[in-house]
Amino acid sequence: MSVEGLRERLRSKKNIVVAEGYVFEFERRGYLRAGCFVPEVVLNQPELVRSLHEEFVHAGSDVVLAFTYYGHREKLKVIGRENDVKELNLKALKIAKEVAVKTGTLMAGNICNTTVYEKGNEGAVATARSMFKEQIEWAVESGADFIVAETFSDYAEAELALQCIKQYGNGLPAVVSLNPHSKDQTSDGLTFPEACRKLEEAGADVVGLNCGRGPKTMMPLIREIRKVCKVPICMLPVPYRTTPNQPTMQSLKDPETGKQAFPADLPAFACSRTQIAEFAREAKEVGVQYVGLCCGNASHYIRVVAEEYGRRPPASKFSPDMSEHFIFGDKQHVKDYHATSLLPNM
Secondary structure, eight states, rough: OOOOOOHHHTTTTOEEEEEOOHHHHHHTTTTSSSTTTTOTTTHHOOOHHHHHHHHHHTTTOEEEOOOOOOSSSHHHHHHHHHGGHHHHHHHHHHHHHHHHHTTOOOOEEEEOOOOOOTTHHHHHHHHHHHHHHHHHHHHHTTOOOOEEEESSSSHHHHHHHHHOOOOOOHTOOEEEEEOOOSSOOOTTBBBHHHHHHHHHTOSSSEEEEEBBHHHHHHHHHHHHHHOOOOEEEEEOOOSSOOSSSSSSSTTBOOTTTTTTTTTGGGGGGGGOOHHHHHHHHHHHHHHHHHEEEEETTHHHHHHHHHTTTOOOGGGGGGGGGGGGGTTTTTHHHHHHOOOOGOOOOO
């Protein structure tokens, strides 16, 4: 099956819906550990990774993102499995490619913040470059349609990742996104609009933000980025109710205990589906062409995003329809098919 590529879709002004959030979802399910957040489920239960890819596509994702986020040498060292880095990457890429071919979607390779990068430290920069190089080359070898480079706090590390995609990516498109922490600038002092504009000038096909902030606190930055960037922009917030006083998921505090909610108590701050629909509508109005959700995402959320972007994915067959509910539904329907005298007073 011939699948239209990322650049072709973007040039024809088509929107791209992208499901991320694999790390948090598998942590919730009990297949990787919060803290190290290493995607060892790829090695231990690969069939579950395949299933989640299929579930996200069913819900409306146009992209199967290979689960190689934090699947690099430095993270694998934390759990003593650095020698498994090639096996993990190739297995994750193979699974993603098979699902993409089966479903007629795009497969993306994935690189991310290295956790070792330090601007001005030649050794750290060289280490980061080698980590990017091997993951990009594995993605090319496995038939990726494009490369996602994401969750960078430093502009300079994002720029290095983009340089590596240009050098080792065999011409594949690059989607590069920054992680907005509490300050409205990168860790190395650039505003996000300035940083995204520089990434655009350096040759990124899509630029923008992912992770860190929820929809409410990411959107103001996205509006400013849209004003200065000509290339398509991406927005993939976390689905949590962040506020101006607590703008990131890491800064959220439990109101009862005053303790940090990240990561175990974040569900108490989960966005409603209505809020996700509002986010998607606003993103579409702003002109976000590459849209999705990051850590905390689940298939019911991505279905909402897809629907707000005008899609009817297979999962939409089962979108809520409260007219069929025996209490809250259509009165005549309830009268015809249920014992209305038994209904509780609501």
